[in-house]
Amino acid sequence: MRAWKGKEYLYKIFSRLSTFEKNPFEELQSRTEFVHASNVWLDPIPNHPDAAVRLGVAACVDVELKKDESVDNNRGWKSETIVPPLIPPSFGKGYAVSIFDAKGRKVPDGHKTKPTFYYESCYLVFEEDPTKYFEPPFRVFGYAYVGRTLGDFTGSPQLYPLGAVLIPQEGGYVLEVSFVDVADEVAYVDVYALEDGQWKKVISDLPV
Numbered sequence: 001m002r003a004w005k006g007k008e009y010l011y012k013i014f015s016r017l018s019t020f021e022k023n024p025f026e027e028l029q030s031r032t033e034f035v036h037a038s039n040v041w042l043d044p045i046p047n048h049p050d051a052a053v054r055l056g057v058a059a060c061v062d063v064e065l066k067k068d069e070s071v072d073n074n075r076g077w078k079s080e081t082i083v084p085p086l087i088p089p090s091f092g093k094g095y096a097v098s099i100f101d102a103k104g105r106k107v108p109d110g111h112k113t114k115p116t117f118y119y120e121s122c123y124l125v126f127e128e129d130p131t132k133y134f135e136p137p138f139r140v141f142g143y144a145y146v147g148r149t150l151g152d153f154t155g156s157p158q159l160y161p162l163g164a165v166l167i168p169q170e171g172g173y174v175l176e177v178s179f180v181d182v183a184d185e186v187a188y189v190d191v192y193a194l195e196d197g198q199w200k201k202v203i204s205d206l207p208v
Contacts, residue, residue: 039085043147047092057147058087065124065138074131077124077138084144088119097142099124101134 043057052058063083068076089096097117099107107115107130114127117140124138191203 038149038151040150041145041147042149045087045091045145045147047094049087049092049094049143052087052143057145058143059084059146061086061142061144063122063140063142065122065140067136068123071125073129074136075126075129077126077136079122083122084146086119086122086142087145095143097140100139100141101130102137103135105134107134107138 043055045057046052046055049058053060061083063079063081065077066080067074068078070076086097087095097119099115099117101107107113109115111133112128113130113133115130116125116127117123118125119142122140124140130136130138190201191206
């Protein structure tokens with residue numbers, strides 16, 4: 001067994017690879033992803049944020065970030081309040097957050113401090129100390145998802161969603177959802193599919 005260190009070791013760790021017996025390039029990464037029901041977004045998200053806001057799927061948010069004391073040189077900034085998940089620009093370039101300092105000056109994307117914003121955790125990272133050029137604290141303006149989730153859609157006193165798993169299949173994925181029948185009273189469920197932005201029943205009285 002070979003003990004991998006440095007960049008190769010980190011590659012295997014962050015890629016969630018299986019063993020240290022193979023070279024990094026010999027590993028196969030699993031494509032199965034585990035997702036909590038509340039993190040599965042059900043409503044379609046338009047390409048333009050204004051349309052998403054009108055539909056009630058998105059909301060504008062203004063979040064003040066506090067310094068992460070565990071990161072040196074003022075490079076880490078985090079939210080200390082509960083923020084709905086921010087919609088990343090993969091849904092449309094208009095969803096990209098804007099970053100401002102305490103004086104209202106915008107931090108350009110290509111600034112020499114190389115800012116990177118992580119949408120899932122609402123966390124801002126700089127490669128260089130940003131306080132040399134900007135006045136802290138920092139604020140981010142973006143769009144949060146406020147539409148329905150799988151947890152909202154399936155939650156009931158009897159049927160409690162545990163989560164979901166994306167299972168790779170030929171040509172795409174299959175979403176497998178797990179539930180707990182708390183009162184052991186649910187015998188059948190109806191199954192719906194999202195088609196053209198509308199939920200349509202595809203299976204009635206499916207035994208569970």
